[in-house]
Amino acid sequence: MFQTSLKYPSIERFDEYFSTDLIVIDGRCHGVTAIEMRTGQVHLFRSKCVIIATGGAGRVFPFTTNGAIKTGDGMAMAYRAGVPLKDMEFVQYHPTGLPGTGILITEGSRGEGGILVNKDGYRYLQDYDLGPPDPWPRKKAMELGPRDRLSQAFWHEQKKGRTISTDYGDVVHLDLRQLGEAKINERLPMVRELSSSYIGVDPVYEPIPVRPVVHYTMGGIDTDVDAATSVEGLYAAGECACVSINGANRLGSNSLTELLVFGARAGRGAAKFAMCGVAETNDQQIQAAAQAAEDRILQLFRRTGGTESVSGLRRDMNDAMEAGAGIYRSEDTLQACTETLQQIRERYKDVLLTDKSNVFNTDLIGALELGSMIDVAAAMACSALQRKESRGSHQRLDHPERDDAAYLKHSLAHYSATGLPNIDYCGVMITRSQPAERVYGGAQE
Amino acid sequence: MSRRPYIREPSKTGWWLAQPRYIRYMMREISAVFIGIYIVVLIVGLWQLSRGEAAYIKFLATAEGPAGLTFAVFAMLFAIYHTYTWFQVTPKAMPLTLGSKRIPGAFIIAAHWFGFVLVSTALWLLVGS
Amino acid sequence: MSERVIELDILRYDPEQDEAPHFQTYTVPYRDDWVVLDAINYVKDELDCTLSYRWSCHMAVCGSCGMIVNGEPVLACHAFLRDYPQKIRIEPLQNFPVERDLVVVMDDFMDKLSSVKPYLVAREEKDVDDGEYLQTPAELAQFKQYTACINCLLCYSACPQYALTESFVGPAALALAHRYNLDSRDVGRSVREDVVASNSGIWECSFVGACSEVCPKTVDPAAAIQQTKIASTGDYFLKFLMPWKRQ
Numbered sequence: 023m024f025q026t027s028l029k030y031p032s033i034e035r036f037d038e039y040f041s042t043d044l045i046v047i048d049g050r051c052h053g054v055t056a057i058e059m060r061t062g063q064v065h066l067f068r069s070k071c072v073i074i075a076t077g078g079a080g081r082v083f084p085f086t087t088n089g090a091i092k093t094g095d096g097m098a099m100a101y102r103a104g105v106p107l108k109d110m111e112f113v114q115y116h117p118t119g120l121p122g123t124g125i126l127i128t129e130g131s132r133g134e135g136g137i138l139v140n141k142d143g144y145r146y147l148q149d150y151d152l153g154p155p156d157p158w159p160r161k162k163a164m165e166l167g168p169r170d171r172l173s174q175a176f177w178h179e180q181k182k183g184r185t186i187s188t189d190y191g192d193v194v195h196l197d198l199r200q201l202g203e204a205k206i207n208e209r210l211p212m213v214r215e216l217s218s219s220y221i222g223v224d225p226v227y228e229p230i231p232v233r234p235v236v237h238y239t240m241g242g243i244d245t246d247v248d249a250a251t252s253v254e255g256l257y258a259a260g261e262c263a264c265v266s267i268n269g270a271n272r273l274g275s276n277s278l279t280e281l282l283v284f285g286a287r288a289g290r291g292a293a294k295f296a297m298c299g300v301a302e303t304n305d306q307q308i309q310a311a312a313q314a315a316e317d318r319i320l321q322l323f324r325r326t327g328g329t330e331s332v333s334g335l336r337r338d339m340n341d342a343m344e345a346g347a348g349i350y351r352s353e354d355t356l357q358a359c360t361e362t363l364q365q366i367r368e369r370y371k372d373v374l375l376t377d378k379s380n381v382f383n384t385d386l387i388g389a390l391e392l393g394s395m396i397d398v399a400a401a402m403a404c405s406a407l408q409r410k411e412s413r414g415s416h417q418r419l420d421h422p423e424r425d426d427a428a429y430l431k432h433s434l435a436h437y438s439a440t441g442l443p444n445i446d447y448c449g450v451m452i453t454r455s456q457p458a459e460r461v462y463g464g465a466q467e
Numbered sequence: 468m469s470r471r472p473y474i475r476e477p478s479k480t481g482w483w484l485a486q487p488r489y490i491r492y493m494m495r496e497i498s499a500v501f502i503g504i505y506i507v508v509l510i511v512g513l514w515q516l517s518r519g520e521a522a523y524i525k526f527l528a529t530a531e532g533p534a535g536l537t538f539a540v541f542a543m544l545f546a547i548y549h550t551y552t553w554f555q556v557t558p559k560a561m562p563l564t565l566g567s568k569r570i571p572g573a574f575i576i577a578a579h580w581f582g583f584v585l586v587s588t589a590l591w592l593l594v595g596s
Numbered sequence: 597m598s599e600r601v602i603e604l605d606i607l608r609y610d611p612e613q614d615e616a617p618h619f620q621t622y623t624v625p626y627r628d629d630w631v632v633l634d635a636i637n638y639v640k641d642e643l644d645c646t647l648s649y650r651w652s653c654h655m656a657v658c659g660s661c662g663m664i665v666n667g668e669p670v671l672a673c674h675a676f677l678r679d680y681p682q683k684i685r686i687e688p689l690q691n692f693p694v695e696r697d698l699v700v701v702m703d704d705f706m707d708k709l710s711s712v713k714p715y716l717v718a719r720e721e722k723d724v725d726d727g728e729y730l731q732t733p734a735e736l737a738q739f740k741q742y743t744a745c746i747n748c749l750l751c752y753s754a755c756p757q758y759a760l761t762e763s764f765v766g767p768a769a770l771a772l773a774h775r776y777n778l779d780s781r782d783v784g785r786s787v788r789e790d791v792v793a794s795n796s797g798i799w800e801c802s803f804v805g806a807c808s809e810v811c812p813k814t815v816d817p818a819a820a821i822q823q824t825k826i827a828s829t830g831d832y833f834l835k836f837l838m839p840w841k842r843q
Contacts, residue, residue, distance in 0.1 A: 025709075025714040025715050025772070026715045026716070028709070028710050028713075028714060028715060029713075029715040037706070060470055060695055060696075060701075061469075061470055089652035089653040089654070089658060090651055090652045090653075090654070091652050122629060123654055123655070125654065125655045126655075216655060219674065219676070220629065220631075220655075221629060222629070331641075331645065332645065333640070333641035333642065333645070375645075376644075376645050376646050377645060377646040377648075379610045379611075379612050379613070379646070379696065380469055380612060381469065381470055381610065381611050381612060381695065381696045382648045382695055382696035382697075382699050383648070384640075384647075384648045384649070385645045385646055385648075388645070469611060469612045470611060470695070471611035471612075472611070472693030472694060472695055472701050473609055473611070473616060473617055473693060473694040474693050474694075475617075475690070475694065477690070477691075477756070477759045477760065479760065482756055482759060482760065483756065485667070486667065486806075488804075488805075488806055488809060489756060489804070489806070492756075492804045492805070492806075496802075556803065556805070556818075556822070559808075559816065559818060559819035559822055559823075560819070560822040560823060560825075560826060561823075561826070562819070562823070
């Protein structure tokens, strides 16, 4: 895709510019401010529309498949600019990540016939309404069940003491040995390479230790089916957005399709909007807003002193989220989590930034990313606290059942200066597929 | 604001000493020089042969003297190294497929060595003795 | 019980403070399954947050963390501490200007990549509604390995021709040009020729082969370039022998 984009000289790229704030005046977006990382200069990009495609926020959690840059900055920008974040409580744990690094072991390994066993060598998923175990492989059963159910099964096995203990926490085993070397080399060469290099396990001979790791943020910037947000001229597409296409649990490969469909819709929508006459813009207001954004950044950059480190705060936030808003949540854990996040927000005001260089200052960028993550984490935790039911990837120990009467709706987290969002709800668009019981395994037949 | 990208220049003459792979590469390239000189020697030999027996015997005396032999040994070692490195890279330059399967590089290299031995043996039998 | 430690000598450079890059040493705990990137992250998180470097995926697919570790260009996230001695020297990639610490200026590569037109040049441009450009698995197999390039620039760092001749288009760009030249849906070899078959293109390459040795995705740019040389030579002679034939 990147290479094809080089074909169009009308696409002008600004590589390694870190966007910080949307310029929104009277419900309309007029552009964005961004730091040119190599010089430290803050630029105002004035535009008729903005499309946000900044990805998810997995880095809010400690164990994640996500790359370092997935810190929810685009979500936070829209959030602070008044766009609600929808369905933030739905965070997908992918059931098979490597312990420690969180490196993703693709679902394809189960699709090709891999099985998950606990410390007794038992295919435990049959105990969680996903069986019977044979014939195997079989769609929508056992290891090919949905990701949320598999991650939840791990949690239960862990509670029963049936997971395997390692230096990097508890794991279960993903066994590919029955596939044979030839098939593994042909269909899953990357799995073999990753497993061999990163944990010294060759799946041809040994089962791979895996555990659920945060993978995808179903929630995000509230958009409609044309990728438009409630702010005029502002669009969002991809993992940072929530149309919602993925509901409470995303199916494998749908994120890629989502990018293609909604990326195109966002592009078309934005182009159409840009071409149909522009409302009067108040230059002064725009400049003032941009200046305010730059001042905020400079204030952070020029801070001297401080007792908190970016990495320390980040670690505390990660721990709070894993403990409080992990695979299974409860009133107590979520409450504690939101309180801790509020404390971290306070402590953030005392952060120490040692790097005073203008050139490629990753200390500053790291601090800005942390700020985004604290906001996004609060949206996740508060939305989860308010949703007193279990649905898909949001599981409450104190409300284990799905409650369509009260909660068949999308949550909307609205930014507030206190740090804790105001949560309200909007209806779910139901057309052809009617809500029903989710059944897998033998029960489907 | 204050970018100042710093350029680290490699040594124009000594860059190849920095890594074993570069040294091996230079040896490969230098081997051509030795082979080239040996070809010149052969041409001189042919020329002397054309000038008659006496000239040719004089040529052989030099060529088979201690300096000549030392050079010949080096030239042969470099030639073998040249051949080895050349064969090693042939699969890269000409990937061959049989139907839909890629023919393994090792096979192509082995085939080249086989051909080399075959041709060398044939020549040896023809003109060696 | 004392914990095993290793020493990282990292090349630092802040253009606003330093005349020239200089090494700084950090002592970092050793962990069996850590990669160099983990050690560097430890430095940034615990010892010195002013250290700047690029990284993201931590699984050798994004190509961000290319650097020279003990003289060899590697992806820091795929260089395992257990394979190195106690002292590890870390520098930014060779043959690119150093922006800051371990961050290099990649602009030259980005320009060269664009110059080889690394996109499908189809015989007839199709509208999305007209459907896909069809291709068989066998046709895909022809060029698939060259699609694996993650633009990590290890090959440019290793290439002595690129070191000595700034205008050289370079291994990754030429490998990507080859990827499209081999793609059955593409007819763009002639439009890429000006750059690819120029003196700064494939003909600057003397087949050192270092690029393919360091490539973490086994793209084999050296092979791509040699194959392009053969194809280009063929084109050249065809132009003389059969000038009427459309390339």
